[in-house]
Amino acid sequence: MAETAAILLQGGSMDQNLSLYKVFYTVANSRNISKAASELFISQPAISKSIRKLEQSLGVTLFSRNSRGVQLTEEGEILYEYVERAFDSLQLGEAQLKKVNELGIGHLHIGVSTTLCKYMLLPYLKAFIKAHPHVKITIDCQSTNHTLQLLKENKIDIGLIGRPDSLHHICFDSLGEIEDIFVATKTYLDNLSLRTRSNEMDLFRSATLMLLDKENMTRQYIDDYLSLHHIETNNLLEISTMDLLIEFAKIGLGVACVIKQFVSKELENGTFVQIPLPFPIHKREIGFAYLENQQHSNAVKDFVAFYTAQKPQ
Incomplete structure (x- = not known):
């Protein structure tokens, strides 16, 4: 068993074999090349060719034929244990992504001074959370200067600040003036x-x-x-x-x-x-600020769209 595992580890590049593992996994589950071909919408010769290619890459025989179809060899059973785990993880990942998309799950990290948090941010957050209850909100209450620095260091997603003298690489959405x-x-x-x-x-x-x-x-x-x-x-x-x-x-x-x-x-x-x-x-201008040319999460995009629709015109 240990020798076989070593052979598998010394085999070909996994990157090259990823598409072959799907074929292997399907054949192993169905125990029949014809059924696997039908499930994958490819021909039986293509299935057989893929299996041979994977076996050559790993240097082992994965299936043996019998009257009812195919069955895993000892080496095939070892590989199947890991491949099954991998595909189960992928399915869980897909399910979680689906839940994230359906529920709007996300994380939003906001920097704001204590004053602006109470008097300006809270009304927006109250309505936003009601519309997006599955977004986790983290608030970092610091001075505006510190908030601006955290934003530049990409340690927060968005900041509620007074308009800075320079907007280098920063998008600033004004909420109006304060006096x-x-x-x-x-x-x-x-x-x-x-x-x-x-x-x-x-x-x-x-x-x-x-x-x-x-x-x-x-x-x-x-x-x-x-x-x-x-x-x-x-x-x-x-x-x-x-x-x-x-x-x-x-x-x-x-x-x-x-x-x-x-x-x-x-x-x-x-x-x-x-x-x-x-x-x-x-008077001074205040507003939400975030880094431009940045790949923002859906939670950040949703919040920007939300306050843009809510802010006074």
Whole structure:
């Protein structure tokens, strides 16, 4: 047995024999060349020729003839054990692929900042998951800068980011613009005015100014704005997330820089007062980004098609 296995391993190239193994497998199952020819829709001579070619390649005899047809030799039984396993695996693979196609099974890896995840991504994901319940979603919550780097390194499929200065090899699908504003409660502003008698021009110098930390692209954008217009700040409080900025502003801790769209309710019901600025802050564009010229999975293609259909026109 061991000698026969060694002979099989030393035989011809498997790549050359792949089509022959299907013939071998069919003949071994049917035990009859005529039946195998009918099942494979080829002639009996073609079946016999294929078997001879495989036997020559392996250097063994695989079948012996009898009155009822053919039967496997000892060497044929050894080969059949492995070939049967291989074809069973192929059938399982085909069945799994069919299930993937029918159910839309897939994996989608998204990079996004915590702020954009809550206020922008979640509404899209909620509807997408409802339409594609068999897609596994992985969320990597990092700063926009880190998300962009992960995208370039092909470690995520798609990112929700602010539009970068350069779109080299990146497709960017805009979802619209966001606007940065400064807000505070009316009570905080009234008390600040009593303490400092500050006016609008020196409010930033006297107030506690709450900004996101320096790793955040929004913070970098606001720092550039303050520097460009020579706006001085004396009491700066760094906060890690937009949600905390909003909550700290609600309890009257200071003036917070937030995204206007994310505090629309608070502005409408009077919880926040928007601070007028001597110079406007230019709006920023946000959207989904992915690498161009990339072979994307069906899950990624489905998500791109989904948000394209859903996003505001």
